[in-house]
Amino acid sequence: MEKPDRGMVRLSAEECKGCGLCVEACPPKVLRLADGLNRSGYHPVCYLNRGCTGCGICFYACPEPGAIVVLRVAA
Amino acid sequence: MPEYTVIHEKARSFYDLYERKAELQHQTHYCPGCGHGIVHKLVAEAIDELGIQDRTILVTPVGCSVFGYYYFDVGNVQAAHGRASAVACAVKRALPESVVLSYQGDGDLAAIGTAEILHAANRGENITVIFVNNAIYAMTGGQMAPTTLLGQSSTTTPSGRNEWNEGYPLHVCELLAALEAPVYLERVALGNNKQIMGAARAVRRAIGNQVKSLGFSLVEILSPCPTIWRKDPVEAQHWVRDEMAKVFPLGVFRDRGTEAGARPAAAPPPALDEVPRLLGIVNGSRLMTDRGGATVDWRIKVAGFGGQGVLMLGEVLAEAGLDAGMEVSWLPSYGPEMRSGTSNCHVRLAAAPIDSPLVSRPNVLLALNQPSLEKFLPTVEPGGWVFYNGQTPPRNGVRADVRVIGRPFTQVGDELGDARAGNMVMLGALLEATGLLPDEAVEGALKRVVKSERWLELDRRALARGRAAVREGSLP
Amino acid sequence: MKQLIKGNEAIVKSAILAGCRAFYGYPITPASEIAEAAALYLPRAGGVFLQAESEVAAINMLYGAAAAGVRALTASSGPGISLMQEGISYLAGAELPCVIADIMRGGPGLGNIAPEQGDYNQVVKGGGHGNYRTLVLAPDSVQEMADLTRLAFDLADEYRNPVVVLADGYTGQMMEPVEFPAAAMLPRRPAWAVDGTAATRRNLITSIYLEPDQLEAHVRKLETKYRRAEQQAVRFESHRTEDAEIVLVGYGIVARILKAVVEQARAQGLAVGLLRPITLYPFPAAELRRLSRQALAFLVVEMSTGQMVEDVRLALEGRRPVEFYGRCGGNVPSAEEILRWVRERADHYWPAFAPEEMADA
Structure with missing residues (x-):
């Protein structure tokens, strides 16, 4: 069993406008824009499901207040 | 599966659902990659951290952030x-x-609102200004902003901003740093992760200063506008970092946060x-003598040079009339007349309620100089009184159908100690000749109008001298 | 007890007694005594006085103070009122109460600082952009400067709308005895205000309604308030109109002069009366129409080239002749010159109307 990731993100595909700033900002590069469109017609961000460090940088890069929630392993 | 806890989520100071927005209430109205959303998050997070949500009042501007109230639950x-x-x-006051x-964009703050921001800063108002500089008028479709870079094209600088036509980008922090009062001025940017974290600190600092009552704080935030700039959001972010920050250097321009004491609280x-x-506002009753007869209607014009006490003479008359139980009004000339050196006032003392406070047909003319005598003598009602400042009126200052009393009132005042007391010498003569007002009413009025003891004493002597001048038929 | 006081000062004292706790303004003759008195008295009463950087800033500061639920006052004269019009439109649009004293001077442009009534149109007809009105009160004495200022604050709160006290330079500068209310009042902050507490956190002050249907609904709501004011807020003074064949119409200081004219005309046998609008908006149109049943002509006098006269004509809808006499530039018509004109008009309309003694006078 691999060591679990330190962090995790919850992404709101409907709030996301697909600007890609979080993808650019993410240090471990574990975010990408989805191939499909959301209801607003954007390619929303999605998580590769592995490798999040819980650094929170994507949260601050994102212009939408509630599109990204960042979690970290409880101490 | 390990247990995860939330470390970053939507700030509590945002509404859950943006119900004031007509549609798409789950997301902001900002374009993809717009800096406003990030600034909103920094502001909301600072409000949460400082625990001031209930106390916070957000003033939104005209510009893309006009709808800040869709989002901020303050x-x-x-x-x-x-x-x-x-x-x-x-x-705040x-x-x-x-x-x-005060959340403002560059057009709002640095063009049309330049006077307001400069003076708010100069007064050291204890407010926090979040100044979002994206070098363009975005909401109106991309016209030049005061912060548009040289060479940057906009719909109103189609060939690029040219310093010879549009001048240079306006540096707000540098401008405000020339003032004494601001306690905190910093320029930050949203050009990369590090810059965004710096912006977060600056916003928290600027709001915290107000919570500590330190005074005026402003954070200027260089912010991307991908739509108008016609760049994708990532390119726009780079442009903030690589181009805007070159023209608008980042840094702290004023920080008195540590040395500034809290502003004094209002009493x-x-x-x-x-x-x-x-x-x-005085309570109690006035000395009331009789009304001086049921038909009394004194329409008095006082006129002379500025500095002769024209208005004050009229004021004493009106105050005394009030004490004597009359209806009174006092209307000064003001304006260019006053400034060019002549002055007059209209006083009415009457038994009946006063219709017009303007005296166009006086029955008493108090002319403290010759031009006033010449100007107003023709308006005096037949049978009226004319008091003139001089021994003999000029040739065109004579009328057979009015009672004229000429004395060198100003000169008498001068002999008493001050030429300006001449007005009270004339008032004494008026009172003696006409019996217009009782002594105690005049004395009461004088005490209210004249504040200095020295002048009160002089004015009393002047009044007495004026009375004597008439009583004795000549100057004593 | 009555005290002798300047009109401009009376506004301030009355405002503070009525609970005004904020004054923002910019100096201008002949209104500056209002700012000066506010600077002296408001801090004593625990209020805010600030000399703003411009009239534009001042009116927007009023917007802020009103949004916070404070009774707020500003004062200016023609040129400054022109600058405030944008802000007044915002105040009306955001339904914020405030009181604005306009102590009129001569215009247009820099004009002069002598008394005039040339701001009627810009104040009574809205003045700024959009479908809104200001309620306008026109004092004709220093006592009314005090009384109508107090009323202005009450009306502003009742209608959630700016109210203008419209006076001229003379009414501002003159002194007359005034009786102030014995007690001061301080109304509670209205529930709609944004006052920095949990209870008002969800309150919003704005004039923007992006959707046409929303904005139309909002404008209709404002319109309903104005219709209500037209029903309930009209004030006027009728002086010897009960048997008047000629009705003089004038407001402010002009009405005082017209009162003297009425007496003099009556003494000469002319059946003249005076209608003095106290509210210029809402305008006493119904009273004018009522008077038109018996009066034969309406003679309007203003210190302007004729602004209110248009409202008189609109009210009367051609029922009776409406004539106008105006002076401007700072010239104030004397009772004597107005009387000559009134007699001339009376002769013109009704040669037989002039009694014998008039011809001899």
Whole structure:
């Protein structure tokens, strides 16, 4: 069993406008824009499901207040 | 599966659902990659961290952030273009316990609202200004902003901003740093992760300063506008970092946060029942003598040079008339006449309520100089009184159908100690000749109108001298 | 007890007694005594006085103070009122109460600082952009400067709308005895205000309604208030109109002069009366129409080239002749010159109307 990731993100595909700033900002590069469109017609961000460090940088890069929630392993 | 806890999520100071928005209430109205959303998050997070959500009042401008109240679950006041800082000042002064944020864009703050921001900063208003600089008018479709870079094209600088036509980008932090009062001025940017974290600290600092009552704080945030700039969001972010920050250097331009003491709090308001007294509103009754007869109707014109006490003479008459139980009015000439050196006033003392306070047909003319005599003598009602400052009236200052009393009143005042007391010498003569007002009313009026003891004494002597001048038929 | 006081000062004292706790303004003759008195008295009463950087800033500061639920006052004269119009439109649009004293001077442009009534149109007809009105009160004495200022604050709160006290330079500068209310009042902050507490956190002050249907609904709501004011807020003074064949119409200081004219005309046998609008908006149109049943002509006098006269004509809808006499530039018509004109008009309409003694006078 691999060591679990330190962090995790919850992404709101409907709030996301697909600007890609979080993808650019993410240090471990574990975010990408989805191939499909959301209801607003954007390619929303999605998580590769592995490798999040819980650094929170994507949260601050994102212009939408509630599109990204960042979690970290409880101490 | 390990247990995860949330470390970053939507701030509590945002509404869960943006119900004030007509549609798409789950997301902001901002374009993809717009800096406003990031700035909103930094502001909301600072409000949460400082625990001031209930106390916070956000003043939003005209520009893309006009709808800040869609998102911020705080008190919201939307302002006219350029006036957010003026509105914020008054909100803060009305509610010193509140935390007032003026959120403004570059057109709002640095063009149309330049006077308001400069003076708010110069007064050291205890407000926090969040200044979002994206070098363009975005909401109106991409016209030049005062912060548009040289060479940058916009719909109103189609060939690029040219310093010979449009001047240079305006540096707000540098401008405000020339003022004494601001406690904190910093320029930050949203050009990369590190810059965004710096912006977060600056926003928290600027709001925290207000919570500590330190005074005026402003954070200028260089912010991307991918749509108008016609760049994708990532390119726009790079442009902030690589181009805007070159023209608008980042940094702290003023930080008195540590040395500044809290601004003095306003004195507590007085008890409500103290207010009339504090306004000088007098209670009690006045000395009331008789009305001087049921038909009395004195229409008095006082005229002379400025400095001869024309208005004051009239004021004593009106005050005394009030004490004597008459209806009174006092109307001064003001304006260019006053400034070019002549002065006059209209006084009415009557038994009946006064219709017009203007005296166009006086029955008493007090002419302290020759031009006034010449100007107003023809208006005097037949049978009226004319008091003239001189031994003999000029040839065109004679009328057979009025009673003229000429004495060198000003000269007499001068002999008594001050030429300006000549007005009271003339008043004494008027009172003696006409019996217009009782002595005690005049004395009471004098005490209210004349504040200095020395002048009161001089004016009393002047009045007596004026009375004597008439009584004895010549100058004593 | 009555005290002798300047009109401009009376406004301030009355405002503070009525609970005004904020003054923002910019100096201008002949209104500056209002700012000066506010600077002296408001801090004593625990209020805010601030000399703003411009009239534009001042009116927007009023917007802020009103949004915070404070009774707020500003004062200016023609040129400054022109600058405030944008802000007044915002105040009306955001339904914020405030009181604005306009102490009129000569215009247009820099004009002069002598008394005039040339601001009627810009104040009574809205003045700024959009479908709104200001309620306008026109004092004709220093006592009314005090009384109508107090009323202005009450009306502003009742209608959630700016109210203008419209006076001229003379009414501002003159002194007359005034009786102030014995007690001061301080109304509670209205529930709609944004006052920095949890209870008002969800309150919003704005004049923007992006959707046409929303904005139309909002404008209709404002319109309903104005219709209500037209029903309930009209004030006027009728002086010897009960048997008047000629009705003089004038407001402010002009009405005082017209009172003297009425007496003099009556003494000469002319059946003249005076209708003095106290509210210029809402305008006493119904009273004018009522008077038109018996009066034969309406003679309007203003210190302007004719602004209110248009409202008189609109009210009368051609029922009776409406004539106008105006002076401007700072010239104030004397009772004597107005009387000559009134007699001339009376002769013109009704040669037989002039009694014998008039011809001899």
